[in-house]
Amino acid sequence: MTLEVTYDYDLFVIGAGSGGVRASRMAAAAGQRVAVAEQQYLGGTCVNVGCVPKKLFVYASHYHEDFTDAAGFGWDVSPPKHNWQRLIENKNQEINRLNGIYLQLLENAGVDIVDGRAEFVDSHTVEVSGKQITAERILIAVGGEPIVPDTPGAEYVITSNEAFYLDACPERVVIIGGGYIAVEFAGIFNGLGVETHLVYRGSQLLRHFDHAVAQFVTDEMTKKGIHIHFNTTIDAFEKNGDGIHCQLSDGSTLIADQAMCAIGRRPLTEKLGLENTKVSIRNSGSIVVDDRFATDDPAIFALGDVIGTPELTPVALAQAMVFVDQQFGEDEREMDYHSIPTAIFSQPNMATVGLSEEAVRAKKLQARVYTSEFRHLKHTLSNNSERVLMKMIVESETDVVLGIHMAGPDAGEIIQGFGVAVKAGLTKSQFDATIGIHPTAAEELVTLRQVNYAIE
Numbered sequence: 001m002t003l004e005v006t007y008d009y010d011l012f013v014i015g016a017g018s019g020g021v022r023a024s025r026m027a028a029a030a031g032q033r034v035a036v037a038e039q040q041y042l043g044g045t046c047v048n049v050g051c052v053p054k055k056l057f058v059y060a061s062h063y064h065e066d067f068t069d070a071a072g073f074g075w076d077v078s079p080p081k082h083n084w085q086r087l088i089e090n091k092n093q094e095i096n097r098l099n100g101i102y103l104q105l106l107e108n109a110g111v112d113i114v115d116g117r118a119e120f121v122d123s124h125t126v127e128v129s130g131k132q133i134t135a136e137r138i139l140i141a142v143g144g145e146p147i148v149p150d151t152p153g154a155e156y157v158i159t160s161n162e163a164f165y166l167d168a169c170p171e172r173v174v175i176i177g178g179g180y181i182a183v184e185f186a187g188i189f190n191g192l193g194v195e196t197h198l199v200y201r202g203s204q205l206l207r208h209f210d211h212a213v214a215q216f217v218t219d220e221m222t223k224k225g226i227h228i229h230f231n232t233t234i235d236a237f238e239k240n241g242d243g244i245h246c247q248l249s250d251g252s253t254l255i256a257d258q259a260m261c262a263i264g265r266r267p268l269t270e271k272l273g274l275e276n277t278k279v280s281i282r283n284s285g286s287i288v289v290d291d292r293f294a295t296d297d298p299a300i301f302a303l304g305d306v307i308g309t310p311e312l313t314p315v316a317l318a319q320a321m322v323f324v325d326q327q328f329g330e331d332e333r334e335m336d337y338h339s340i341p342t343a344i345f346s347q348p349n350m351a352t353v354g355l356s357e358e359a360v361r362a363k364k365l366q367a368r369v370y371t372s373e374f375r376h377l378k379h380t381l382s383n384n385s386e387r388v389l390m391k392m393i394v395e396s397e398t399d400v401v402l403g404i405h406m407a408g409p410d411a412g413e414i415i416q417g418f419g420v421a422v423k424a425g426l427t428k429s430q431f432d433a434t435i436g437i438h439p440t441a442a443e444e445l446v447t448l449r450q451v452n453y454a455i456e
Contacts, residue, residue, distance in 0.1 A: 007124060007134040007135050007136045008033075008035075008133050008134045008135060009032075009033045009034060009035050009112075009133070009134070009135040009136070010027070010032040010033045010034065010135065010136050010137065011023075011024075011027045011032050011033070011034045011035075011135060011136070011137050011138075011139060011327075011328075012034075012035050012036075012037070012118075012126060012133060012134075012135035012137070012138045012139070013034065013035070013036040013037070013138075013139045013141055014036075014037050014118045014126065014138065014139065014140050014141060014142055014272070015036075015037070015038065015044065015140065015141040015142040015143060015304075016036050016037075016038035016042045016043070016044065016102070016106070016113070017043065017044020017045060017046065017047075017141060017142075017143045017304065017316070018043070018044055018046050018047075018304070018313045018316045018317055018320075019044075019141045019143075019303050019304035019316030019317060019319055019320045020036055020038075020044070020139070020141035020142075020304070020320075021036070021042070021043070021044075021102055021105065021106060022316075022317050022320035022321065023139055023141065023303070023320035023323055023324055024036040024106060024109070024111045025105055025106065025109040025111065026320065026321060026324040027324050027327070027328055028109040028110045028111045029109060030324060030328040030329060031328075032328055034109075034110070034111045034112070035111065035112035035113070035114055035133065035135070036106065036111055036112070036113060036114065037114040037115075037116060037117070037118040037126070037128050038113070038114075038115065039115075039116055039117040039118075041099060042099050042102040042103055042106075043095075043098055043099055043102045044143050045143050045144070045305075046313045047095060047098050047099070047102070048095055048099075049160060049161045049164055050160070050313075051313055052094075052095065052098065053091050053095060053164045054160075054164075054184060054188075054345065055345060056087075056091050056094070057087075057091075057164070057188045058184065058187065058188060058191075058345045058347070060082075060087050060188075060191075060192070061187060061188045061189070061190070061191025061192045061347070062191055062347060063080070063191075064080065064082075064191055064192070064193065065191070065347075065384065067080045068382070068384070069378065069379070069382035069384055070382075071382075072381040072382040072383055073381055073382070082169070082192055082193065084166075084168060084169035084192075085168075088164075088165065088166075091164065114128050114133070115128075115129070116128040116129035117129075117271075118133075118272075119271065119272060119273035120138075120272060120273035120274060120276045120277050121273065121276060122276055122277070123138075123277050123278070123297050123298070123299040123300060124136065124138070124299050126138065126273075127273075136299070137299060137300075137301060137327065138299060138300050138301070139293075139300075139301045139302065139303065139323070140269075140272070140279075140287060140295075140300065140301070140302040140303075140306060141302070141303055141304045141306065141316070141320075142267070142268040142269070142272065142304075142306055143267075143268055143304055143305045143306060144265040144266055144267050144268055144305040144306065144311065145161075145265060145266060145268050146159035146160055146161060146181075146261065146262070146264075146265055147261070147263055147264045147265060147266050148261050149176075149261065149263065151234060151235070151236060151237065152235075152236040152237065153236050153237030153238055153239070153244075154237065154261075156237045156238075156239045156244050156259060157176075157237060157259045157260065157261045158258060158259070158260050158261070159260065159261055159262070160181055160185065160260070160262060163185060163258075163260060166258070169189075169192055169194065170189070170194055170256065170257035170258040171194060171195065171257055172194065172195045172197075172243065172255065172256040172257050172258075173189045173194050173195070173196055173197070173256050173257065173258045173259070173260060174197045174199060174234075174244075174246045174254050174256040174258075174259045174260070175189070175196065175197070175198050175199070175259075175260045175261075175262055176199050176200075176234055176259070176260070176261045176262065176263055177198075177199075177200060177261065177262035177263045177264070178198075178200035178201070178202055178204070178205045178206070178207065179206065179208075179262065179263075179264065180206065180344040180346070181262040182198060182200070182205075182262035182263075183198070183205055183206060183217070183221070183344060183346045184344065184345050184346055185260060185262060186198045186221065186226050186346075187221065187224075187226070187345075187346050187347035190221075190224060190225055190226045190347075191224075191347060195227075196225070196226050196227065197226075197227045197228075197229060197254050197256070198221075198226055198227065198228045198229065199229045199232050199233070199234060199246070199248065199254075200228070200229065200230055200231075200232065201231065201232065201233045202230065202231065203230050203231055204218075205217070205218045205221075205228070206218075206344065206350070209344075209350070209352055209356060209405075210352060210356035210357055210358065210391065210403070210405045211356070211357070211358060212357065212371075212389075212391065213350060213352070213389060213391055213405045213406070213407050214350070216373075216389045216407050217344075217346050217348065217350050217407050220347075220348050220386060220387070220407070221346065221347070223385060223386070224347065224386075229248065232248050232249055232250055233248070233249045234246050234247065234248060234249070234259075235247045235248070235249055237259055242255060243255045243256055243257050244256050244257070244258070244259045246259055265305070265311065266284065266285050267284070267285040267286045267287065267305060267306040267307075267308075268306065269281055269285045269286070269287060269306060270285070274287075277295075277297045277300055278295070278296045278297035278300075279295040279296060279297050279300055279302075280295065280296045282308065284308065286306060286307055286308035287302040287306055287307050287308075288307075289301070289302050289303075289307050291334060291335065292323075292326050293307070293319065293322075293323050293326075301323065301327075303316060303319040303320060303323055304316035304319065304320075309335075309337065310337065310340055310342075312340065312342060314340075315337075315340065318335065319335055321333070322334060322335050338423070339353055339354045339419065339422050339423045340353070341353040341415050341416055341419035341422075343411060343412030343415065343416075345412070348386055348388070348407050348408050348409060348411070349407070349408065349409065349410065349411035349412055350405075350406065350407045350411055351405075351406050351411035351412045351414065351415035351416075352403070352404070352405045352406070352415065353403065353404055353415055353418065353419040353422045353423075354393070354401070354402050354403030354404060354422045355393060355402045355403040356393075356403060356405070357369065357391075357393060357403075357455065359403075360393055360402060360403070360455055361455060365395060365402070365455065366395070366396040366397065366454070366455060366456055367393050367394055367395050367396055367402060367454070367455040368393075368394045368396055368428075368451045368454055368455075369391065369392070369393055369394075369451065369452050369453050369454070369455060370391070370392040370393075370394070370448040370449075370450065370451060370452060371389065371390065371391045371392075371452045372389070372390045372391075372444050372448060373387055373388065373389045373390075374387065374388055374444070375387055375388070376388050376408065376409060376441060377439055377441075378409075386408075386409075387408075388406075388407065388408030388409070388441055388444075389405075389406065389407045389408065390404075390405070390406050390408075390441075390444050390445060390448075391403075391404070391405040391406070392404050392405075392428070392431075392445065392448055393455075394427075394428045396454070398427070399427040399428050399429055400425055400426070400427055400428075401421065401422055401426060401427065401428055401431060402422075403422070404418050404422060404445065408441060409441070410441075414441065414442045414445075417442075418442075418445060431445065431446050431448075432446065432449075434446045
């Protein structure tokens with residue numbers, strides 16, 4: 001006779017970020033007994049120190065251009081003055097509101113919320129604040145954290161986490177990195193009137209995106225006054241009376257009020273007690289899972305930023321929905337990482353869906369490339385020198401649109417819609433047959449006629 005094992009919960013989730021909250025809610029809605037543990041704040045990185053406050057800061061920093069542009073439309077605007085403390089207070093109020101919504105969503109779904117850090121005791125048991133809790137399945141959704149290099153004086157360096165809570169806006173900032181977080185914060189600080197230096201060890205910002213569009217954004221950033229130092233690293237940070245001295249690899253020194261590191265993120269898998277399980281971890285710290293989010297331990301699953309898939313909130317949300325369907329639903333869904341639209345809230349914005357030109361060449365596909373660079377209608381009166389770039393890549397044999405890339409105002413809003421078309425596998429002829437909305441920047445993508453060059 002086999003005794004049936006009983007657990008405290010059917011599903012225990014570690015981490016109440018976007019993926020963890022969604023999985024908890026949906027599993028509870030499917031009739032499961034669910035608890036979620038969170039050691040810091042509900043909503044995870046995105047709500048608290050990521051997407052949401054970042055976008056609010058981008059809005060705040062762009063107003064300085066709007067005030068200047070207004071003159072061309074007949075508005076006389078007094079010299080604007082920014083109040084950093086008011087921005088922080090209002091941002092905090094909005095984040096607190098969102099935290100409350102997440103709490104309400106979990107409570108209304110019947111999910112038990114456990115405050116504290118969860119650590120594995122064995123495959124079915126975690127310990128939180130000295131209490132052991134058992135579950136039939138345990139889902140790891142702990143996300144990631146910013147990386148800080150082991151550089152002398154690194155204790156004087158902040159990350160994006162701290163940037164959202166600075167007591168005062170710096171007059172001078174040095175940002176280390178060349179990815180989307182570094183580029184976005186360079187635009188934020190520059191827009192707020194801060195002398196901004198971006199130090200990057202490579203020669204191409206946003207190197208994982210289409211190179212031509214990334215270079216276009218880089219040029220626009222330079223036009224706006226951001227100082228970019230390529231092929232440069234920082235050997236040491238020293239704090240003196242006049243600020244933080246950043247010693248560059250070329251022998252020069254930059255002095256700043258704040259030095260910020262944005263060189264990437266790593267999974268939060270340390271101190272989870274995974275050594276007490278069969279879970280396998282890559283050298284990067286990410287957890288190895290299969291297409292059902294199962295780890296090498298049959299009772300443990302993982303999703304979100306911690307498994308090495310695209311580190312995007314909508315991806316974690318989609319993974320959570322698929323996970324719940326596979327484990328507690330009809331088991332009809334699976335993740336599809338093809339043609340995920342994404343945006344960088346640089347200034348100007350950049351957005352993309354589908355394959356970059358570099359990816360097309362790597363796949364040895366034959367394609368036609370259409371590009372259009374132009375001055376936005378708004379800036380014909382504002383005299384702002386910012387320009388817009390759109391790029392479409394079409395497979396020669398099938399006429400299918402392989403990728404669309406844009407740099408310019410509201411790029412994310414525009415590409416989100418066109419992402420549906422790329423995901424659906426529409427052809428260039430179908431784009432051409434679509435009537436544009438005039439006058440908009442978006443209509444350019446259905447009126448591209450001239451092939452700029454071919455990829456053979």
